[in-house]
Amino acid sequence: MAEDTEDDELKAKRWAWWLTVSERLEEASSRSVWRLRVLWGAKGPTQKEAALLRQFISEFKGMSITEVGEWLAGTAWWEWRLLRNEEARRLQQEAEARGFRVETVEDGLDDPAIAHVRSLLRAHRDAHSEAARYWISFHPSFHEGGCILVTLGPGESLVSVASRAHHETVPVPDERGLRFLEELAAIDPLGVPGENQIGLDGISLTCLVEERQGRREFSTWSPDPKQYPREHGFVWAVYQLAMDAARGPATWRFLEEMFGYLNNNDERLPVKHFDEVPRRIRLFGSLSSMKEKALDTLFASVSPDEPLLMDLSNLERMGTLLYPRFAHFHARPGRTAWWVSAPAARHLLGAGIPRSHLHDTLEAARAALLDTSRGG
Incomplete structure (x- = not known):
């Protein structure tokens, strides 16, 4: 009997452990973000496929079938980045119901350096909810992605950069931090429209602004300073701050690769x-x-x-x-x-x-x- 009691207690402990692990896995899953691709032939979608894509891809709903076909000519897929679980599932179901093949992979959490900087964002938010934070995720077409986080006060202001399993956090000098805030004040980052631009080559940027006055998330694609001056102004201000502050060679190389995507001024010197x-x-x-x-x-x-x-x-x-x-x-x-x-x-x-x-x-x-x- 004693052995049976011991077995029951052991089973109960194992079950409690499994419930705890399951809850943590479910909690982690709820925070995950996903990259999803809808695939077709290498030469671009057929006329029938273009018509089907118009039915569930919001960017194409205002286009004719011919325009969708011309836009996607020579491509083999359409991709979304940083989708939440529910939205990724919905789009996958919509695509598969229309006969498309779909690929999904977890996005943004596979690089431990980016995960580390995300943890810095959460820690700063928890400790200093009224302080300012600025975040950009970079998803370029032909290079590895990464992120920049700027945290302003209280106390020391910092900029963190992550890419390719490398991360660096360095202080922002007071004078440079004030110049950064002046640049942002001219943009009003909480009011940036974040137009849903689309493109094939270039860079997708996911931005977060957290200030005492409010919070704003927006995405933009290779923002042109003439068409989208506020989106470009925000991204360039954060990028240039990181460029000025960075000290490590690995950080420089990542930021220098991003320069080619972000610089829209042919006369600006790298x-x-x-x-x-x-x-x-x-x-x-x-x-x-x-x-x-x-x-x-x-x-x-x-x-x-x-x-x-x-x-x-x-x-x-x-x-x-x-x-x-x-x-x-x-x-x-x-x-x-x-x-x-x-x-x-x-x-x-x-x-x-x-x-x-x-x-x-x-x-x-x-x-x-x-x-x-x-x-x-």
Whole structure:
């Protein structure tokens, strides 16, 4: 009998444990978000499929069947991101009822770095409900996604960036934080419309604003500053704050990849300045001939005799029309050391800059710049 009683107690404990685990799993599931794809042939939907898509995809309800077909020509699927459970189930049922194949995967929770920053958002909200928080999730077409979180006070203001299992949280200097708030005040982020734009190539952005006066969530697709100035203004203000504050190379590379999606100004230079001695200037991504004036302005900001470390370690492409500008800048009296990627090295050699001034690592570039025995 004693053994039977012990077995019953053990079973009861196991059942209580299982109920606790089930409740936690159900609670976690209720917070999950999903990515859902509706698939068709690789050349785009047929006329019949375009007609069926109009029936349940809200973005297409105002279009004709021909317009839907033309819009989706050459595509193989339509995708939603960050769907809640109920909405993902509804759309899956709607699509499958019309004969479409559907793929669903959990979205945003597979990267532990993003999950960590989400936890920072929740912790800050729980501890300081009246403080301000600004969040953006990035879902680009051709790169890994990530997120930025800005928390303002009380006490220290912080910006957190996450992507590719890496996250970084750094303080925001008071002066930079005030400038950020001034930029947001001109936008009124709680009133951003968040138009439901759609697109095939570009970036999907999910934004959250939490301030004492209220809360606002909105999504936008590659917002053009002329058509959607407030959406673009909010995203750019948060992005630029993170870009200015970030310290880690992995964070820089993620943000630099996002620059290509967010920058709608052909003349804006992809540049980051470092408050270091000697001074370091980082150019990244692509430099086209349209950036001639911006490049001239950047080079003119450097004193002729100032020693400088030019960081081109993440530069991928450069227009050959820019070569004379780089050659002229290198020939100034001040010493310049170049930290280069393989593509950047090819471009600088093409511009006539000696190989001895090009370096594969930051340490080598710094050492060369500080070596007074070497010529300029």
